[in-house]
Amino acid sequence: EVQLVESGGGLVQPGRSLRLSCAASGFTFDDYAMHWVRQAPGKGLEWVSGISWNSGSIGYADSVKGRFTISRDNAKNSLYLQMNSLRAEDTALYYCAKDSSSSPRYAFDIWGQGTMVTVSS
């Protein structure tokens, strides 16, 4: 079964850090680009960051550039998002999503169920 399982979310104070993980199974992980997408409570989807199959191409939304770092470990079939200097506006459900191609094509054919990040004092 093709599956993405996110973990690492939780309640964190403003200015602190959090690291999200996404475990992939059921497909050849290193054949595909991967992304993080978030959704604030009651709001729409926001693309956060994406990474190509070999980490050679990486992009970030303006809202997180300089604070978040995406990475992947193909040997462990895992995707990560290191989130530093967290702000209240980063509060959202964070989804891991598989691209349909090795380079980002922005067609996300598999999604995890998400991990909730709440930034509050």
Next chain:
Amino acid sequence: SSELTQDPAVSVALGQTVRITCQGDSLRSYYASWYQQKPGQAPVLVIYGKNNRPSGIPDRFSGSSSGNTASLTITGAQAEDEADYYCNSRDSSGNHLGVFGGGTKLTVL
């Protein structure tokens, strides 16, 4: 970064045809993908590329594009199609950036 614009809400009578649109400069260069999201669930890809449906997506869903506008058409809408629909694409800046539309709430009457 570029933006994608969607109508906030659209309604359709049961069994009728509805078109949901997405506008943005990036769509002149890149195809849009479309996602269906029901309350409490993760999004599901319904259309990608020129007009491709992933396995399991009913053929009443189709996609098209003209100029800066992409469209998702549901021919013969069913009650279970009531959901939020989002378009997305690559940013037109040439950098590796993605962008989503604001979403359209589809109500099936």
